[in-house]
Amino acid sequence: IRSQKNRDDDGDVDGFYMRKSVELARKALGCTSPNPLVGCVIVKDGQIVGQGFHPKPGQPHAEVFALRDAADLAENATAYVTLEPCNHFGRTPPCTEALIKARLKKVVVGMVDPNPIVASKGLDRLRGAGIEVVVGVEEELCKGLNEGYIHHMLTQKPLLTLRYSLSVNGNLLDSLGSGVTHSGGYYSRLLQEYDAVIISSSLFRETISVDSLPSSQEPGANQPIRFIMHRDSGSGSSNQIPFIIDNVTDKMIIFTDCTTTPPEEAQKGIKTVSVDQINLDVILDYCNRQGLCSVLLDMRGNFSEYQELVKEGIKKKYINKFVTEILPLWNGCNQYDPLLPFKNIDQGVKLENLRPLASAQSVVIEGYLNF
Ligand code: AOF
Numbered sequence: 001i002r003s004q005k006n007r008d009d010d011g012d013v014d015g016f017y018m019r020k021s022v023e024l025a026r027k028a029l030g031c032t033s034p035n036p037l038v039g040c041v042i043v044k045d046g047q048i049v050g051q052g053f054h055p056k057p058g059q060p061h062a063e064v065f066a067l068r069d070a071a072d073l074a075e076n077a078t079a080y081v082t083l084e085p086c087n088h089f090g091r092t093p094p095c096t097e098a099l100i101k102a103r104l105k106k107v108v109v110g111m112v113d114p115n116p117i118v119a120s121k122g123l124d125r126l127r128g129a130g131i132e133v134v135v136g137v138e139e140e141l142c143k144g145l146n147e148g149y150i151h152h153m154l155t156q157k158p159l160l161t162l163r164y165s166l167s168v169n170g171n172l173l174d175s176l177g178s179g180v181t182h183s184g185g186y187y188s189r190l191l192q193e194y195d196a197v198i199i200s201s202s203l204f205r206e207t208i209s210v211d212s213l214p215s216s217q218e219p220g221a222n223q224p225i226r227f228i229m230h231r232d233s234g235s236g237s238s239n240q241i242p243f244i245i246d247n248v249t250d251k252m253i254i255f256t257d258c259t260t261t262p263p264e265e266a267q268k269g270i271k272t273v274s275v276d277q278i279n280l281d282v283i284l285d286y287c288n289r290q291g292l293c294s295v296l297l298d299m300r301g302n303f304s305e306y307q308e309l310v311k312e313g314i315k316k317k318y319i320n321k322f323v324t325e326i327l328p329l330w331n332g333c334n335q336y337d338p339l340l341p342f343k344n345i346d347q348g349v350k351l352e353n354l355r356p357l358a359s360a361q362s363v364v365i366e367g368y369l370n371f
């Protein structure tokens with residue numbers, strides 16, 4: 001009776017506990033970068049006796065929290081971990097040694113760690129110590145936890161996602177409206193997952209305040225760094241950033257191609273990066289130097305503001321993921337310019353692994369490119 005309580009109806013015991021571990025891992029959503037989200041449960045005689053997740057860099061790994069929770073009950077138990085246990089001394093000691101010391105009988109792993117200093121060495125170490133190891137349980141779910149981390153580990157580049165919202169008649173929306181940005185909504189949860197978000201300064205009128213920046217509404221959310229691109233208007237009248245900034249936040253950086261940056265007092269402590277030309281090479285290079293694993297290109301308002309970045313992103317294969325949100329709105333004829341007309345369907349760039357999601361507010365299509 002006891003063991004039946006902790007399994008799905010179809011008897012998929014390993015899948016059941018791995019999904020529990022994924023749920024635990026998600027508790028630290030937005031807090032672990034550049035480290036991955038990792039969850040772990042320890043199961044003995046059909047009962048969960050220990051649980052843990054990795055809360056943030058520098059803190060112990062998921063397995064360590066779960067082992068502490070299980071204490072002596074870990075002996076002869078099975079551990080379910082969403083990511084291969086590490087076998088190296090980083091900021092924390094190796095989890096493999098902790099699992100061996102606690103005398104686990106079996107370790108079930110969601111996915112191999114793409115980190116080259118781990119990459120199956122953790123599995124080998126456990127097997128070498130006589131522990132039974134199973135790999136690849138709920139692998140897709142576990143990979144979905146850490147798209148940015150995996151992509152960054154394998155390519156040394158951040159995952160770049162292009163996001164935008166359309167009316168049903170194919171017009172790009174500028175403001176999303178509170179019906180879409182609310183807590184628990186797709187946009188709010190998406191923002192929480194990214195290390196940085198790129199937007200154009202044209203989104204703001206005269207003042208940028210912390211409140212007007214893209215922000216996740218999830219309770220206690222760790223906000224992404226906001227990259228604001230500000231292009232020289234070319235009018236020649238001013239070469240300064242023409243907006244006032246209220247409420248300084250360290251989670252905001254202005255990229256500008258204005259020939260002169262404003263005096264320091266006008267910047268009000270906001271970090272400004274002056275570049276010859278605003279492009280993805282510059283932005284992604286900056287991300288790499290900061291160790292950022294994921295960036296959201298949040299395309300809103302006037303498509304022409306983003307056109308060059310999108311063109312560059314597709315041509316140089318920098319854009320890895322598309323998130324297209326369609327709102328149940330028809331915006332009246334001639335009010336907005338539609339996106340560029342699609343002339344030849346065979347010449348389109350094809351997305352893969354499509355994931356359609358629907359809610360009462362919108363329909364979202366996630367798809368991958370160069371991933
Ligand atoms: C695990 N469980 O919960 C995490 C793992 O600097 P450190 O010591 O935190 O090491 C970071 C690396 O450890 C990270 O890149 C990844 O390979 C692994 N993270 N491993 O078994 C965890 N967070």
Ligand code: ZN
Binds near residue numbers: 095
């Ligand atoms: Zn570890």
